[in-house]
Amino acid sequence: MMDSIKHILENGKTRVVIVGGGFAGLKLARQLAKTKYQVVLIDRNNFHQFQPLFYQVATSGLEPSSIAFPLRKIFQKKSNVHYRMADLLEVKSEQNEIYSSVGKLKYDYLVLATGVNTNYFGNKNIEAFSIPMKTVSEAIFLRNSILRNYEKALNESDPEKAANYMSIVLVGGGPTGVELAGALAEMKRHILPKDYPELDFSLMNVYLFEASDKLLNGMSDKASAKAKKFLEKLGVIVRTNARVADYDGLSIRLDDDEEFRSYTMVWAAGVAARPIKGISENAAVHAGRLKVDGFNRIEGMNNVFAIGDIAFQTEGKFESGHPQVAQVGLQQAGNLAKNFNRIVRNKEMRAFRYQDRGTMATIGKNLAVADLPGVKLQGFFAWVLWLFVHLMAIVGVKNRFFILINWVWNYFTSDQSLRVLIRPKKRSFTDKAKQKGKENNVLA
Incomplete structure (x- = not known):
């Protein structure tokens, strides 16, 4: 039997466990900070990563640290929010427990915001x-x-x-x-x-x-x-x-x-959701997404929710589910946070309604396309709008500042200056031999 995750004490507060520190999971945790809930955020990484700018890291336009923000720093002053770096292994819904790579943990409410992986379609x-x-x-x-x-x-x-x-x-x-x-x-x-x-x-x-x-x-x-x-x-x-x-x-x-x-x-x-043992066997639909109701509760469960890319929710014109974009997850997280606060006040929850605020894509300097409610933009103005929206969405003032400086530099010089080939150092044969010797001594 796995040990319980230590130092997260039973304190009489209702515990909300959130799995995933992406857009949806992070927003929910931030909105539940300083509430009557005890919040436990679990993610395999100790940082939030801003996916829309991955391509700029790949093409030497930005440093990785500019689009990654430490989760512990975000919650330094939030005493009711706890973070643990771990992988989710299994959900035991009948016992209201999750099993992770660092132990098991009881929950009153569980929110799955694990996102999606690359889909290779079996190739x-x-x-x-x-x-x-x-x-x-x-x-x-x-x-x-x-x-x-x-x-x-x-x-x-x-x-x-x-x-x-x-x-x-x-x-x-x-x-x-x-x-x-x-x-x-x-x-x-x-x-x-x-x-x-x-x-x-x-x-x-x-x-x-x-x-x-x-x-x-x-x-x-x-x-x-x-x-x-x-x-x-x-x-x-x-x-x-x-x-x-x-x-x-x-x-x-x-x-x-x-x-x-x-x-x-x-x-x-393409993308596909990671299967979650104890959940996906009964609730998974297309590409592993979990079917949820209008309140983002997983079908057949009262206290387990899914938000973001992993959630499959039909609503109005979205008969095939909402698009797997950040805005959906952010809005679902905001609505769920309000519903958790309604639960505390013994009020009825409100169903989620997605508001499409538009879609954008940038192609290059001064080149972008934007489909906004009531207007469609292409070219320079769409590009400026794309820059502003993505800059404001970055976590941390310092990160925004460094990204802006990089963008201004790259715009006027057309020279991304971060073209460095950094590879992790492999342990030498000598290091491995020493380690093996230590292990043999311990076993002896």
Whole structure:
């Protein structure tokens, strides 16, 4: 039997356990701070990460620390909020307990805000060889891969082999794919030729493959067409109705057997929820999402809720569930926080109603598209709006300041100055031998 998580005492307060420190989980925890609840936030990372700017980390525009904020710092002065770094292993709903990698914990209310993972649709080769973009560490890995491949290209005398290192393939025409394609195209124009003057950049291609017939499927046809036009203007080779069937680390094969070659393929073609033992067996629907009612309660449970990307909730025109965007999770968290406060006052909960405040995507300097209620913008004004909205959404004044400074510098110099190849140090054979010797002594 696992030990209980220590130092979180039974203090007579109703305990709300929140699993996941993303947009939805973090907002709920912040809104329940200084309430009559005892709040326990659990996440496998000790920081909140701002996913919309992962692509800027991957393309050397921002430092990882600029878009990551320590969870403990956020709750330093919130005595009723406790944080534990752990993985959720199982939910025992009949006992009102969760089992985690650091022990078990009782709850009065449980809120699952675990988000989603990359969906490879069962293709093991693509999972093994492509690069996803769902975490800060994956963004750093992509940055390292790009820089490492360019160093290797310098040592290739065969132009075809050099092109394989230099070209980059992006799969998935959603915001991640579109924004990353635009950033890479600008690097090709303004930055990489200065860093690698010996290379022939006519060999470098940036490909964007989308399986459906349009980019940015969640946006208007006008925004989709404009985004495609902007990307092609930057030199990106955009292919719609192009489904990637396989990848072996070099050769990319489409389902019509057309082939492309690159050592760098970024997979941003879909997401799926992580299965949660004790919950997903009975409540999971499409791509692992958990079916919830109008109050975000998981179907068949009175005190277990799901919010954010993992929640599948039908409402009005959203017969296939709400879009998996940050705004949905933030609004669900806000509504659930109000409902928890209503429970304390013995008032009835209010059902969630999503208010669509628009969707945006940036393609490059002065280039963006925005679908807002009643108005659609493209170009410079959409780009300025995108900058403002994302800057204000960043956690921490210091982070906003450094991001703004980086953006201003990059705008006027067209030079992301963070192109450093930092790799974790591997322990030497000697270190491993010493450690093994210590373990043998302990066992003896």
